[in-house]
Amino acid sequence: MASLTAAASTGLPAKLINGGIAGLIGVTCVFPIDLAKTRLQNQQNGQRMYTSMSDCLIKTIRSEGYFGMYRGAAVNLTLVTPEKAIKLAANDFFRHHLSKDGKKLTLLREMLAGCGAGTCQVIVTTPMEMLKIQLQDAGRIAAQKKLMAAQAQLSSSSAVGSAEPAVERRTTATQITRELLRSKGIAGLYKGLGATLLRDVPFSIVYFPLFANLNKLGQKDPNVKAPFYVSFLSGCVAGSTAAVAVNPCDVIKTRLQSLQRGVNEDTYSGILDCTKKIWQKEGPMAFLKGAYCRALVIAPLFGIAQVVYFIGIAEFLLDMLPKHRA
Numbered sequence: 001m002a003s004l005t006a007a008a009s010t011g012l013p014a015k016l017i018n019g020g021i022a023g024l025i026g027v028t029c030v031f032p033i034d035l036a037k038t039r040l041q042n043q044q045n046g047q048r049m050y051t052s053m054s055d056c057l058i059k060t061i062r063s064e065g066y067f068g069m070y071r072g073a074a075v076n077l078t079l080v081t082p083e084k085a086i087k088l089a090a091n092d093f094f095r096h097h098l099s100k101d102g103k104k105l106t107l108l109r110e111m112l113a114g115c116g117a118g119t120c121q122v123i124v125t126t127p128m129e130m131l132k133i134q135l136q137d138a139g140r141i142a143a144q145k146k147l148m149a150a151q152a153q154l155s156s157s158s159a160v161g162s163a164e165p166a167v168e169r170r171t172t173a174t175q176i177t178r179e180l181l182r183s184k185g186i187a188g189l190y191k192g193l194g195a196t197l198l199r200d201v202p203f204s205i206v207y208f209p210l211f212a213n214l215n216k217l218g219q220k221d222p223n224v225k226a227p228f229y230v231s232f233l234s235g236c237v238a239g240s241t242a243a244v245a246v247n248p249c250d251v252i253k254t255r256l257q258s259l260q261r262g263v264n265e266d267t268y269s270g271i272l273d274c275t276k277k278i279w280q281k282e283g284p285m286a287f288l289k290g291a292y293c294r295a296l297v298i299a300p301l302f303g304i305a306q307v308v309y310f311i312g313i314a315e316f317l318l319d320m321l322p323k324h325r326a
Contacts, residue, residue, distance in 0.1 A: 015092065017314035019085030022305035026084075027076045029304070030297045032057060032069035034076075037293035038136040041254045044265045045282055049140055049147075053293050064139050072135030075173045079128040083121055088309055091117035091208050110209035118204030119197065126196045127189040130180075131173045133257050138171070144262045195253035195271055202249065203242045211238035211306065231310045232303040239302030240295040247294055248287035251278070 036056040043049055050056035060068050094113035099105055105113070180188030211234050218230030226234075243250075252274050261267060266281070268274035278286050 014312070014314040014318055015089040015309075016082075016085040017317065018309045018312070019088045019305070020081030021313055022088075022308035023080035023084035023301075024077060025308070026301035026304045027073065027080050030300055031073045031076065032060075033293050034297045035060070035069055035071065035136045037290035037297060038133055038254060039140045040293065041251050041290040042133075042137050042140065042258055043262070049143055053296075059143070060139060063143055068139060071139060072132040072173070075128060075131045075135065079124055083124040083128060084305060086124060087117050087121040087204070088305065090120040091204070095208075105212075107209055110212060111205045114204035114206070114208035115201055117208065118201035121204075122193065122196050122200055125200060126191075126193050129196065129253070130189055130191060130257050131176055133254060134171070134176050134259055135173060137258055137260070141260055141262050148263055192253050192257040195249065195256050195274075198271065199246050199249035199253050203246045206242040206245055207238050207302070210241060211235060211302075214238060215306075225310060228307050228311055231306045235303035235306035236299040240299040243294045243298035244291050247289075247291040250294060251287050251289055 033053065036050075036053045039056050039060075040050060040053065050059060057069060064071070091113055094116040095105060095110070098109040098113055177189065184191075214234035214237060215226050215231055218226035218234070225231075252271060255274050255278070256268055256271070266277050268277060
């Protein structure tokens with residue numbers, strides 16, 4: 001298998017650099033859609049601020065400006081490099097060690113390799129998602145408070161100056177991290193770890209085997225890499241398919257990791273409690289909230305990742321470095 005052979009001969013530094021470059025490019029392109037996904041998933045039946053992805057983005061630009069769509073992006077851009085690098089490198093590592101004498105991997109072994117990759121990545125993914133969600137959802141909660149304050153003013157218009165407009169206090173990822181470490185220790189950053197595993201392990205089990213088999217269809221010769229556009233399309237199709245498949249787990253994870261709630265919104269004690277309350281109060285379709293946003297985020301994200309990884313940008317950069325002579 002060409003990709004396996006290439007991966008086996010590629011050094012760890014190149015894998016890490018390729019994963020990092022892919023993550024940085026991908027996140028920069030799709031982060032506003034990811035912000036819309038988080039806000040759509042978090043809003044409950046109490047006070048719905050947005051009706052769709054486009055409505056969310058338009059209202060975000062109006063109330064927070066263009067860069068409001070990138071709230072929390074700094075966290076992602078900082079941590080996506082190790083996150084993507086671990087995911088891709090771990091998958092290659094497990095595929096290499098699960099193959100016997102270079103023979104083709106069975107579907108079960110491909111799924112096991114993906115499972116290993118998904119398990120490894122949560123070391124970085126959980127705190128990254130934890131911080132990102134607080135920053136992304138802060139604008140929704142602030143907008144909801146302003147709306148409630150405006151409604152209160154209208155209902156009590158006879159009382160002059162009875163209510164002051166709510167002023168949003170913007171917190172940073174550093175402030176949230178310090179507060180979580182001070183109050184709950186390192187466990188505070190890993191809130192929702194179980195739900196993150198529940199999302200990322202099945203995602204990787206679906207994604208990596210599906211990508212490998214789709215990409216193989218574009219190979220004219222087993223010993224030659226597929227064209228870059230085949231890798232891109234394979235990454236997009238496999239990524240969006242896996243993203244929609246695990247979206248219910250992503251909704252649960254997002255709800256559990258949100259530290260602040262809007263007006264009349266439920267709190268949850270764990271995965272089962274969250275699942276039960278969503279099912280009873282919002283119906284089964286609530287588990288598909290933000291599914292199309294997530295597909296639009298993951299498709300280009302993993303398409304770009306696979307193109308960078310298969311082209312070997314890092315290998316090119318490392319080859320340009322002066323080599324030490326023995």
